[in-house]
Amino acid sequence: MKYYNNILETIGNTPLVKINKLTKDVKALVLAKVETTNPGNSVKDRMAVKMVEDAEERGWIKPGGTIIEGTSGNTGMGLALAAIAKGYKLICVLADKQSKEKMDILRAVGAEVVVCPTAVEPEDPRSYYSVSKRLAAETPNSWYVNQYDNLANRQAHYEQTGPEIWEQTEGKITHFVVGVGTGGTISGVGKFLKEQNPDIKIWGIDTYGSVFKKYHETGIFDENEIYPYITEGIGEDILPKNVDFDIIDKFTKVTDKDAAIYTRRLAREEGIFVGNSAGAAIKGLLQLQEELTEDDVVVVLFHDHGSRYVGKMFNDDWMRERGFLEETKKTALDLIESHANLPLVSLMSEELISHAVSKMRDFKISQIPVMKDGEFVGLVDDKTIFELLIDNPSIVDDPISSVMKDPLPVVEASANIDKISKLINRDTPAVLVKLDNGKYNIITRYDIIDAIA
Structure with missing residues (x-):
């Protein structure tokens, strides 16, 4: 019989998979080291177990003890298995x-x-660095892993x-590309590969809001580079x-939107x-593709499994709320989607201005088309x-026909956003x-802004 004595023995020997469509314009052969086949579905299984075993050898943790660690989640999973x-x-x-x-996993x-809150300084007592250290100090028979500075990583x-x-x-292999967080993966893999062939290039993927790229290039730890970001794990x-x-030979930064x-x-x-970090890694590679040749073999490491991001990057609503979803409302029908089921509010030309004011107040709108004999003959607006x-x-008692402006332009439901945008200006709101079905709806400036912002 062939079997493993426990789940930890299944860690490693993850596959290399060729990337095809996303790298079709890249001259080099691009291979992904897919770490999701580890039992904890992440590359962090490797270093988590190594750090625990190292701590056992050094006597830092005793039987029945408590492991304490600040983690983005993946190291925590590896530590949980151990x-x-x-x-x-x-x-x-x-x-x-x-x-x-x-968190649920x-x-x-x-x-x-x-x-703990994200948007605090590392030294802040609420930061996950500080809380981890405090819990380790307060918990009997505990060991604080500190994956950032623990060189077993x-x-x-x-x-x-x-x-x-x-x-x-x-x-x-000629190039190794990976997102950099604790630095264990890029530094450990990079050291081994460069010992085999010093010409191998090691490229780190950073994110905006992180200090790595500027520090690597200038030696300056610039606090102005630090601000909250969404990308996880790097x-x-x-x-x-x-x-x-x-x-590390080079860093490139990838935006939160591109990573997602x-x-x-x-x-x-x-x-x-x-x-999420895999998206950043492949986009970072594409940003550097001009430096690659047909003879190059690039390995990009994918840290973890997509199931941990179902409520985020793989959720359309989450993406849309952050302006990350690559969708364009191209037609008039798309632009009125949010109010397509509402009837068009209009006025008759013989009605009074006071009626227009009442309708604007009741429907919370700023312009109303004016009709006569079934045709649009004008417009009245709040300005x-x-x-x-x-x-x-006293003009509130005058007829609308005495103050109305020219009627609004009319477009077909299939009209594209470019055509519609050109019709809306200072005088045409x-x-x-x-x-x-023969009915009408309205597209306002706000509808255009909502579609493109």
Whole structure:
């Protein structure tokens, strides 16, 4: 019989998978090191177990003890597997930007989860760095992992991930690309690969709001570079000891939006359901593709599984709220979607201005088309009425026909947004849309803004 003695023995030997559609314009062969086949569905399984075993050898943790760690979720999962197999308790401290799925998964495997605010300084007592240290000091028989400065982290990748990649590519790898968070993966893998071939390029993927890229290029730790960001698992507002900047040849930064979009594209176009940092990694590679040749073999490491981001990057509403969803409302019908079921508010030309004021108040609108004999003959808007009322309040009893402006332009439901936008200006606040059922609706300036902002 062939079997493993426990789940920890299944860690490693993850596959290399060729990227096809997303890299069709890249000259090099691009291979993804897909770490989701680890039992905890993440590359962090490797270093989590290594750090626990190292702590056991050093006497830092005793039987029945408690492991405490600040984590973005994936290291916590790896530590949870080790804790289960070895009989330890686990407390994971997460920043509140981490996905709910990560928190739920950690609780499912028995970890206690403590959530801290993201937008605070590392030294702030509320930060997940500070809370982790405090809990370790307060908890008897506990060990604070500190994956950022615990060098067993990068040693795990020097001993495991690097040799795997070298063997799988038969030593033909020319570039290694990976998102940088704690720095363990890029530094451990990079050290091993450069020992085999010093010409191999090691490229780190950073995010806006992180200090890595500027520090690497200038040696300056610039606090002005630090601000909250959405991308998970990469970038830092500190300089972890695990980041060996001498190993890294280049950094490129990827926006939150691009990371999210390319995470979704990996799933839909490559069938690789992976997490947010993978989207950042593949987009970072594409940003640097001009430096690649047909003879190059690039390995991009994908950290974790997409199931941990179902409520975020893979949720259309979440993406839309942040302006990340790549969708364009192209026609008049698209632009009126939010109010298509509402009847068009209109006035008859013989009605009084006071009636227009009442309708604007009741329907909370600023312009109303005017009709006569079933045709649109004019427009009355709040700007016109306001200017007239200031000079002469008694005009409220005058007919609308005496103050109305030219009628609004009418477009077909299929009219595109470019055509509609050109019709709306200072004097024309909206356009009318003729629907297939013979009825009309209206597109205002706000509808255009909502579609393109």
